[in-house]
Amino acid sequence: xxxxxxxxxxxxxxxxxxxxxxxxxxxxxxxxxxxxxxxxxxxxxxxxxxxxxxxxxxxxxxxxxxxxxxxxxxxxxxxxxxxxxxxxxxxxxxxxxxxxxxxxxxxxxxxxxxxxxxxxxxxxxxxxxxxxxxxxxxxxxxxxxxxxxxxxxxxxxxxxxxxxxxxxxxxxxxxxxxxxxxxxxxxxxxxxxxxxxxxxxxxxxxxxxxxxxxxxxxxxxxxxxxxxxxxxxxxxxxxxxxx
Amino acid sequence: xxxxxxxxxxxxxxxxxxxxxxxxxxxxxxxxxxxxxxxxxxxxxxxxxxxxxxxxxxxxxxxxxxxxxxxxxxxxxxxxxxxxxxxxxxxxxxxxxxxxxxxxxxxxxxxxxxxxxxxxxxxxxxxxxxxxxxxxxxxxxxxxxxxxxxxxxxxxxxxxxxxxxxxxxxxxxxxxxxxxxxxxxxxxxxxxxxxxxxxxxxxxxxxxxxxxxxxxxxxxxxxxxxxxxxxxxxxxxxxxxxx
Numbered sequence: 001x002x003x004x005x006x007x008x009x010x011x012x013x014x015x016x017x018x019x020x021x022x023x024x025x026x027x028x029x030x031x032x033x034x035x036x037x038x039x040x041x042x043x044x045x046x047x048x049x050x051x052x053x054x055x056x057x058x059x060x061x062x063x064x065x066x067x068x069x070x071x072x073x074x075x076x077x078x079x080x081x082x083x084x085x086x087x088x089x090x091x092x093x094x095x096x097x098x099x100x101x102x103x104x105x106x107x108x109x110x111x112x113x114x115x116x117x118x119x120x121x122x123x124x125x126x127x128x129x130x131x132x133x134x135x136x137x138x139x140x141x142x143x144x145x146x147x148x149x150x151x152x153x154x155x156x157x158x159x160x161x162x163x164x165x166x167x168x169x170x171x172x173x174x175x176x177x178x179x180x181x182x183x184x185x186x187x188x189x190x191x192x193x194x195x196x197x198x199x200x201x202x203x204x205x206x207x208x209x210x211x212x213x214x215x216x217x218x219x220x221x222x223x224x225x226x227x228x229x230x231x232x233x234x235x236x237x238x239x240x241x242x243x
Numbered sequence: 244x245x246x247x248x249x250x251x252x253x254x255x256x257x258x259x260x261x262x263x264x265x266x267x268x269x270x271x272x273x274x275x276x277x278x279x280x281x282x283x284x285x286x287x288x289x290x291x292x293x294x295x296x297x298x299x300x301x302x303x304x305x306x307x308x309x310x311x312x313x314x315x316x317x318x319x320x321x322x323x324x325x326x327x328x329x330x331x332x333x334x335x336x337x338x339x340x341x342x343x344x345x346x347x348x349x350x351x352x353x354x355x356x357x358x359x360x361x362x363x364x365x366x367x368x369x370x371x372x373x374x375x376x377x378x379x380x381x382x383x384x385x386x387x388x389x390x391x392x393x394x395x396x397x398x399x400x401x402x403x404x405x406x407x408x409x410x411x412x413x414x415x416x417x418x419x420x421x422x423x424x425x426x427x428x429x430x431x432x433x434x435x436x437x438x439x440x441x442x443x444x445x446x447x448x449x450x451x452x453x454x455x456x457x458x459x460x461x462x463x464x465x466x467x468x469x470x471x472x473x474x475x476x477x478x479x480x481x482x483x484x485x486x
Contacts, residue, residue: 003350003353005350006347006350009347010336010339010347013343014338017339079334079336079337080330080334081334081335083298083334084328084330084335084388086300087299087323087330088323088348089320089321089323089352090351091319241302
């Protein structure tokens with residue numbers, strides 16, 4: 001764990017040593033705010049809640065998270081530092097976990113900086129702050145899930161553009177799997193498939209958190225989803241070692 | 244380390260193929276404590292590939308390598324604890340400061356933070372310790388890589404072109420450093436500079452087309468009165484000439 005912690009610390013500081021942190025956070029906050037107030041109709045709804053905001057977060061993360069993860073391994077390969085990193089006395093999963101933890105903490109910082117929305121909604125009315133907290137927990141879990149997927153994709157290629165495009169596509173598959181268009185289409189042909197698609201849908205499981213429900217099956221889904229992609233990342237790393 | 248193991252580095256029948264190309268073809272040798280082996284060969288001879296396999300970065304297609312009795316593939320973490328490795332080109336994270344990078348390496352390895360100033364002192368990095376590595380000259384970057392390989396005072400040093408890019412004074416310092424450490428360690432350095440072999444190495448291994456062509460002391464190689472340059476050319480250019 002010492003090595004995981006050391007790697008996570010270095011990576012986290014790395015975001016702030018480059019313009020990545022500033023650009024990511026500013027764009028995230030601008031888009032999240034703008035979408036909430038325009039398309040989301042935050043002010044016109046006359047309801048003290050953050051549903052318009054939470055509705056957009058998974059779709060924003062869909063684009064922004066792969067932008068963070070595309071360089072995770074591709075950059076190490078380009079600089080050759082992967083050779084230095086993997087010849088330290090650590091197992092590949094230490095590096096995988098350390099990088100993911102740092103990226104996750106970074107996303108959590110970006111999400112936490114949306115706090116003025118929480119203050120605003122408390123100023124204007126009396127929202128269910130428990131539900132808002134659950135919604136934020138859901139956002140953090142979605143970010144973690146996308147990060148794990150994006151990092152695994154980044155390990156497959158040294159080309160950052162490919163890593164980004166495949167990352168967005170991969171996240172989109174799991175975001176859209178539960179949407180009515182996909183699920184109804186599948187249900188109409190084979191009802192079982194519709195259920196399966198909903199079961200694997202990030203948006204579907206995220207929905208419960210937004211409604212203020214923290215349920216074990218949803219937590220288990222995110223843990224399993226994230227765990228699977230972190231495992232895949234370590235396997236890909238081992239398999240592509242030196243190629 | 245088992246007490247009866249005398250050779251700190253043991254390589255047996257090590258081979259690596261990339262598709263149809265055989266980069267390293269059945270290389271075997273061992274290095275004992277106190278030896279400094281100069282690994283010589285033309286570009287593309289398989290020097291770096293052999294060193295990468297020894298460091299556990301690249302899995303071999305055939306054969307085994309052991310460091311301090313630990314197989315680098317099956318018991319890699321234990322093997323790498325005894326290893327200080329300077330990869331080709333001395334890759335480091337460009338945005339980190341010299342001290343920050345070395346602290347990171349120390350943290351991952353779990354060494355005492357006091358090893359960082361000590362390693363900076365022997366590699367003469369103190370004057371640039373707070374500079375980002377990307378602002379440094381090639382010679383300084385090489386010494387940052389060297390410092391990170393020396394941090395934990397390993398039994399085995401594998402240095403891929405440690406003096407490349409250094410000026411004559413710095414080369415002299417690094418050679419003195421290697422000579423000073425030699426009695427306590429097993430050291431392999433790869434180099435193009437033949438005078439370096441006579442200056443610091445107790446043994447020279449000449450490799451071309453992935454095969455070991457000569458393995459002897461620099462004195463024995465030049466025993467017939469030819470200089471090392473002539474011996475090297477004769478061995479690596481044409482077998483006919485060498486015979």
